[in-house]
Amino acid sequence: IESIYPQLVKANFFEEFEIGAISTSEFIAQFQQFDNQITDDSILKAWNSMLLDIPTERLELISRLKKTHQVFLLSNTNDIHYNYINDYVKHKFQVKDFDEYFHKIYLSHQLKLRKPNPEIFKYVLENAQLQANETLFIDDSLEHINAAKNLGIKTHHLNLNQNQSLTQLFHEY
Structure with missing residues (x-):
C-alpha cells in the first residue's frame, strides 16, 4: 500500500467513504484499482493502522x-x-x-x-x-x-x- 500512497492521496474516495457515499466494498475496490494484488485484509489492516489508541x-x-x-x-x-x-x-x-x-x-x-x-x-x-x-x-x-x-x-x-x-x-x- 505504501507504493501506491501518492496516488491514493490524490483520489477523493476517502471523503466519499466518510460521508457514506460509497460502501465498504466500493472503498476496497477503489484501493484495488491502483493495485489489484492488494487483498481486502491488507487494506483493512492498513486503513485501521492509522487509528490511535484510546487512553x-x-x-x-x-x-x-x-x-x-x-x-x-x-x-x-x-x-x-x-x-x-x-x-x-x-x-x-x-x-x-x-x-x-x-x-x-x-x-x-x-x-x-x-x-x-x-x-x-x-x-x-x-x-x-x-x-x-x-x-x-x-x-x-x-x-x-x-x-x-x-x-x-x-x-x-x-x-x-x-x-x-x-x-x-x-x-x-
Whole structure:
C-alpha cells in the first residue's frame, strides 16, 4: 500500500467513504484499482493502522461526565474504523459497546455529512435539542473548531501535538 500512497492521496474516495457515499466494498475496490494484488485484509489492516489508541483515562473521564452532563460524540469516520474501534473498546474495556460511553453518537458516514460542514453541527444541535451557547465542542482540528465557533458553539481545541488531554481540561471531574 505504501507504493501506491501518492496516488491514493490524490483520489477523493476517502471523503466519499466518510460521508457514506460509497460502501465498504466500493472503498476496497477503489484501493484495488491502483493495485489489484492488494487483498481486502491488507487494506483493512492498513486503513485501521492509522487509528490511535484510546487512553483509559479518557474513557473513564467520559463515563464520569456522562453522569452529570449530556455527552455526545460527533466523528468523521466510516464503517471500517467505527467497527474496529467498537471491537477494540469492547475487548479492552469489557463493555457492551462504544456507544455506552455517550448519550448518542453521530457519525459522518451515517449522516452523509462531515465536519467542518456547518450542516452537521446544526443537525446535532437540533437532533439532541441543544443550545449552541450551552454546548461545548472539543476537537483536535482547528478547522472543525472554527466551523463550530461560527455557529455560536463554545469550543476547545485539544492540541494533541502539545500532549493536551481531556483530563487536564476537566481536572475537577
